[in-house]
Amino acid sequence: MNYRSIEDLNRSIVSNLGKVPRGTDLVVGVPRSGLLAANLLALHLNLPLTDVEGFVNGRILQSGNRFKKHVKPFDEYKRVVFLDDSLYSGSALKAVKEQVKGLYPDKEIFFGAVFVVPDGAGMLDFHFDVCKWPRLFEWNMMHSSSLENCCVDIDGVLCKDPTAEDNDDGPNYERFLADAVPLLHTTATIGYLVTNRLEKYRAQTEAWMARHNIKYKHLIMRDLPNKEARLKANDHGGFKASMYLKYDCWLFIESSEVQAWQIANISGRPVYCVDARKMIYPNVIRQTNGRVKKLLVRTLRMFSV
Template sequence: MNYRSIDDLNHIILKKLDIIPKDIDLIVGVPRSGMLPANLLALYLNLPYTDIHSFKNGFVYKAGARKQFFNTTAYKSILVVDDSIASGAALLQCKNDLKDFESLYDIKYCAVYVTPENKNLADYAFEVVSTPRCFQWNIFNHTALEKSCFDIDGVLCVDPTDAQNDDGKAYRDFLKHAAPLYIPGSKIGTIVTSRLEKYRAETECWLKVNGVKYDKLVMLDLPDMMARQKANNHGEHKAATYADHTYNLFVESSLVQAREINRLTKKPVFCTENFEMIYDSESIIYNIKSGRYMPFLRRFALDLRFKLKSKKAKLRNAFA
């Protein structure tokens, strides 16, 4: 799993800022993920910027105002910015959306991160990063979450305070009313928590109320908090589920536990304590499966899967 943080994004833009031509007049970001690098580029290059939809309607962001109309003759060279290119479909859609403006402007396209296969689709790219990959700014909306495990406290919701963590009335009240933190936009594979099994009803209720979609909920089957503290096997408990070949990522709140889960499974763990990917212990099998080693095998597998899906779709349509 190739991971890039917001700090990585900022660093690579600053490091290679000189690849952007000096005659660019306006930065146009592709919502939503492209707005972050577009804003950074506009700030560092001291240029006006806007989003692609506002640009099409003649709006540009100005200091001290949300949006202002601009004269079509005010800008000549436009740089359209997205955070990344994978298949290239999104970039092609952008080009199609702006085809009617090509006679008015010199439009160039930029992506911060591109894949080796599609690195030439953009006019300017800052770094080549192979898939599978995920970024800090969209990790909670990644489609790969269906093959991920999630902790609850410190990830989906805040951690309980010492006063709330009494294994009694105060704790049950916390479970019912905990403030949400990072609620994914995609479905989670399995939630793995050190919460005790006896609190399943309260936990499931909170997850439903807060719109968390998931397949399974794995809890710690111990009688009480004292037994849990004595066992002190949080990392081991979570690693036992994550070790299954189904899962490719674990999202954990504790850095100590994240390192333990990684050590036991040899698979990456994203830690919300420092928003870093913990992958100190690596598995050869996982790296082959993910494409880090021998990427041609992953490409072959993905191509084969795509062909099989296409054949199934054709068969369904034929008998529909």
């Protein structure tokens, strides 16, 4: 799993500004994710920005008062960079090239991307970084068809966590289930919703999902009688890890960083932590910290005798 955050995107752009063709005077973002990358590049180079449609129509995106003095008539831009966030098959790139081919013979046009697959670099004039498949980007992960092969937590991911007052396993909790505040928005179908919510609250959970138009294939809940039994079991992360392995998914999206580490280390698979906004991978050092500490204590005792 090769994950890239918005921070990674920006870092890759900043550290590779020297790869941008010299004399570039206009940046064009390839819709839709490419607009994020192009906007960052244009800001770092202090250049005007437009999208593909704007370029075709000879239009530059509006700028603030500070930048207005740098904007020229469209005809005066001569070295233009088209930028996308990533390149995989090259189909989007091909479509854009056909769209602008021969449109402005007096302009020199370059095509680039921030992240490319290893065999994709040859399709471009420049690229910033290589990112192998499978890959996942923070800015579109919740709208990717890959969600069908993911486990996704509910509380803290799709909606806010219940407060201590909400979590009474009674009327307060039922009100929370009905009125939970949405968090991450998704337009793709989720393969497996995996939650420590109790099975007895399935109807309320399904109703909330339907009301917020969240599509999913499976809803997996705890088959325990009450909150006390769940607390006694004390295996929130373990339960989720077991479902992760059982359904052989390629990613688990979890809210709690503590549980994310548990899921990753038990399953041996990556977990995306919403609270920390980062990918967490199984950590051999973290798993062995306890044994290492005991060994150090024994060694120190030997030398202190």
